[in-house]
Amino acid sequence: MTAISTHHLWVPYANPVLQSQQAFRKLMRAMSEPGTCVSFDTLYASDSGQASSTSQTAAFATALTLLDQETSVWISPGISSPALIDNLRFHCGCRLAENASEADFVMLSLSELNGLDRFSAGEDINPHTSATLIVEVPALEVASVDEAHPDLLVLSGPGIKARKGVRVQGLTSDHRRLFEDNHQRYPLGVDFMLTCGADLVALPRSTQVSTLTNRAATAGEDTQCMSQ
């Protein structure tokens, strides 16, 4: 492995102890209340007065908070850059996995998410050995579940009172099927952290993701009931 170039190191937490605790609480909130958007903006503003030199603040904050020498990360070709690799090696000291299947954490973009087979889904007796996927998406926002939109994901399950909606730009029907398949094999499966800039929404494997077509069908039934 080559030496780390220090020219393009990003600004880490000014106060690693308190800020990684704050970042963790955001991550835990996101994971325990799927469909809730948490923002990592403030973590960099307070002490240093400098912005992080990466635009992917949420992904970098997640890495600073969770990755270390005990974890391995696989970075997809679409996300990978010498700057990202050097920063992860320098700030987190994590191992870089050669194969996606061996990685505890995976960083990739939504367009590269085209199957789950190559990521660890855990074992029946050890479902916690699965991978966490940090997926960079083009745009991300919390939305009303009643609003019909092609990018809308309707979420239900643990951590969600009734239903929650999230709009993820660039979603294809394959992605929807993939989220559904991931939940189908619960308690196995990967956990998703969708990131866009400073924002993050988590989709743990326990979350049921229903598609627009399912909802359209339900809406159709409702109309039928009313006409009777």
Place this chain on the structure above:
Amino acid sequence: MNADRHEHVSSEAASPEGYNFAYLDEQTKRMLRRALLKAVAVPGYQVPFGGREMPLPYGWGTGGIQVTAAVIGSDDVLKVIDQGADDTTNAVSIRRFFVTTTGVDTTEKTCDATVIQTRHRIPETPLSEGQILVYQVPIPEPLRFIEPSETETRKMHALQEYGVMHVKLYEDIAHFGHIATAYAYPVKVNGRYVMDPSPIPKFDNPKMHQSPALQLFGAGREKRIYAVPPFTDVESLDFEDYPFEIQSWDHHCDICGASESFLDEVVTDDQGGRLFVCSDTDYCRTRVEAEGVQAVASPAKTQEVLS
């Protein structure tokens, strides 16, 4: 202890010299935090973690303390209870531990706390969204008394082989005519994992179901962490003809008169004298203060308890 008094140490440089914020080193906290996120993603599943040696013996809340240490920040307001009481040895020691190592504000009021560490009770006051309840767990494996082997119990969880739990409850009915399990009553979480809710009285089990608060469980000796996210189904195991039911008392609390809280029996003398009082001291005091509730018992007896 005065309920309104918040112990406060400046949040800057709160840790004693040579110790990190919240005692544990950052490496350990990251390991715990990764385990906590997995636990939240698979509700009720016991995630193994690298338990550290804590400055107190196993059985005194080492698991709960490690979870709280991984979670707590300088803005948090901490409440610690032991069997519902804020002023018993375990609660006082753990509260003092976190005041010394983090400088956080503490409270005895359930509604003011952001993090509540508990030994064997859930507060009577309903919890709200954003609160975190950390349980101290002695034996996290609900199947342990039926199957002593860890490799076997892990397989049983993987295969959802939970029939034996019902056999155990059935044996209760065969022996006693009712389900005699009164604490650590097994629950099924999110329709998948059977979980030990820690030795809380079964009176508290219904409070776990669809709770707006995040519930985290730490077992220090057994090195397991598990969790129940907010708004998650937690169902106590039972039978159609022997449905789950909670304890009830013929008595009221002798201090605040509450009839719907969990009561402790207190022996007052060697002549058979006894009192029933709320196990949740904050709930009891809040009722006395807010409503000016008159003591139900004779003044002399109540005075004896209060003094």
